[in-house]
Amino acid sequence: MDSKIGDRIKSFREKQDISVDELAERTGLEAEFLKAVESDDMYPSLGPLLKIARALGVRLGTFLDDQVSRDPLVVRLDEREEELTMHRHKDVAEFKYYSLGKGKSDRHMEPFFVEILPESGEDKTLSSHEGEEFIIVHSGQLSVTYGKEESVLGPGDSIYFNSIVPHNVSAHGDEKVEIYAVLYFPE
CATH class of the missing domain: 2.60.120.10 (Jelly Rolls)
Incomplete structure (x- = not known):
């Protein structure tokens, strides 16, 4: 994977010109926690990642995906x-x-x-x-x-x-x- 999930979240947040504090307000998550997610790729569960995705208007999978879409997808x-x-x-x-x-x-x-x-x-x-x-x-x-x-x-x-x-x-x-x-x- 060429970029970490935390990097992708930060990129989506910055593209939408949303501050960490504003994202904290939208998600109900602590700003310190969001900073740790963006810099350290730290996650306690999928729930907070889903809240972040929703607040940024993207699917959770958007943080995981490459830009390539395959159908059918086979993973060995x-x-x-x-x-x-x-x-x-x-x-x-x-x-x-x-x-x-x-x-x-x-x-x-x-x-x-x-x-x-x-x-x-x-x-x-x-x-x-x-x-x-x-x-x-x-x-x-x-x-x-x-x-x-x-x-x-x-x-x-x-x-x-x-x-x-x-x-x-x-x-x-x-x-x-x-x-x-x-x-x-x-x-």
């Missing part, structure tokens, strides 16, 4: 590239997202292969955003909190939910979890 296992690293604590990368849709610029879903490290289980903060999520566990044990309901999923298990309901996804136990996740964000 050995061609996967880590696109997003989510940190709840600055020094620990708890989620590693590999985009499976990058390059198809007219997409309406965001498919990912995600590695979730055990440290993710330490923070059970719920988040919500518009849209839907479909997850299937590839390996390990996944803990999913959906509202007041908690589920533990194993390899081959799946879950499909409306992401407007507060939720949390994390590793269950002390091993890494690998999942395939498809997120849909309405326009």
Whole structure:
């Protein structure tokens, strides 16, 4: 990837002549957090990225895409590239997202292969955003909190939910979890 997501966000913000403080006001996110996103590529979850995309009038995928659109898009296992690293604590990368849709610029879903490290289980903060999520566990044990309901999923298990309901996804136990996740964000 030739430019980082943080660089792309900053570029979109500057092209629209929007200050960091104005973007903070539009998104409800702290200005300091937005500065960290732009300079350090730091993300605690997809929710804030979606808020930033909405405030700038673009799809989340716009931050991930090259300018090339391919249809059909085939992503070979050995061609996967880590696109997003989510940190709840600055020094620990708890989620590693590999985009499976990058390059198809007219997409309406965001498919990912995600590695979730055990440290993710330490923070059970719920988040919500518009849209839907479909997850299937590839390996390990996944803990999913959906509202007041908690589920533990194993390899081959799946879950499909409306992401407007507060939720949390994390590793269950002390091993890494690998999942395939498809997120849909309405326009």
